[in-house]
Amino acid sequence: MTLVPASPIARSDTDALLSKPYIGRFAPSPSGPLHFGSLIAALGSYLQAKANQGKWLVRIEDIDPPREVAGADKAILASLEQYGLTWDGPVRYQSQQTEHYEYVLTQLRQQALTYACQCTRAMIKQQGGLYLGTCRHLGLTDKNNAIRLHVKQGITEFTDKLQGRVKINPAMANEDFIIKRKDGLYAYNLAVTLDDIDQGITEVVRGADLLEPTARQIGLMQLLNAPVPDYVHLPLAVTKPGFKLSKQNHAPAISDQDIRQTTWRALAFLGQQPPKALMEEPQENILNWAISNWQLDKVAHQTEQLLTTEPTT
Ligand code: GLU
Numbered sequence: 216m217t218l219v220p221a222s223p224i225a226r227s228d229t230d231a232l233l234s235k236p237y238i239g240r241f242a243p244s245p246s247g248p249l250h251f252g253s254l255i256a257a258l259g260s261y262l263q264a265k266a267n268q269g270k271w272l273v274r275i276e277d278i279d280p281p282r283e284v285a286g287a288d289k290a291i292l293a294s295l296e297q298y299g300l301t302w303d304g305p306v307r308y309q310s311q312q313t314e315h316y317e318y319v320l321t322q323l324r325q326q327a328l329t330y331a332c333q334c335t336r337a338m339i340k341q342q343g344g345l346y347l348g349t350c351r352h353l354g355l356t357d358k359n360n361a362i363r364l365h366v367k368q369g370i371t372e373f374t375d376k377l378q379g380r381v382k383i384n385p386a387m388a389n390e391d392f393i394i395k396r397k398d399g400l401y402a403y404n405l406a407v408t409l410d411d412i413d414q415g416i417t418e419v420v421r422g423a424d425l426l427e428p429t430a431r432q433i434g435l436m437q438l439l440n441a442p443v444p445d446y447v448h449l450p451l452a453v454t455k456p457g458f459k460l461s462k463q464n465h466a467p468a469i470s471d472q473d474i475r476q477t478t479w480r481a482l483a484f485l486g487q488q489p490p491k492a493l494m495e496e497p498q499e500n501i502l503n504w505a506i507s508n509w510q511l512d513k514v515a516h517q518t519e520q521l522l523t524t525e526p527t528t
Pocket of ligand 1: 241242243425
């Protein structure tokens, strides 16, 4: 017997039915304005989401007040809007998720997967730089101490869709890492993992400076029985080897004047070979061209890429 569908289903609909919906994200810390380096991460994650008919979420990772700059969140969002990088749904602020972080932390604590640690950075440095589990069996109280996750089997390898097979030094992979700091702030690895799970992120596209912590994040997801997303780590824009454009290095904010040229240069950096004439088109056309022609495989498969032109125009 042959089954004939009642009404023919278009190929794209069939594809959509078969594959899980794509949800990507851009997750800046509000420690400074959007600069050319973070624009690469924003644009790369946006194009990968849109080329996959997916949603693109924006999450402000404001869990580290000492490193934040007042108003940087608004400035980042304004730049994204100016560049036409429109996000789906409301912006999530991590500072509003702390109850959830505490809830999961309590669950981990109840499963005896956490412990308090009083070691200082200097003490750990003296022991060779990696934490050796010194406080694991001391039964210290959480108050005024850092909280570490007891890593029973660290992730030593994973696959990145751009960087290929990534191997992590086993000692580092098995290190019991901090999930809540001594000063009471939640650690990046805990917050980012819980939000990626909670927001149903299917693919994380970000800069290659976060390649190493990915192993910890995957480990935590597995511990929580959550599905692990795909990972794409984009090359970092460097002015010379090892010198990435970053807020810490005081990279200048992206231009609010030369938006089309800056977008064009970001596309070129991402290996998309935009035609010269595209630079003269309205921003909307540039983004539409970029979505239709987006090829992840054209992005350099390396963790750093030298900037050939000045980051500011
Ligand atoms: N908030 C981090 C940063 O701005 C990025 C986190 C992530 O993409 O996982 O460096």
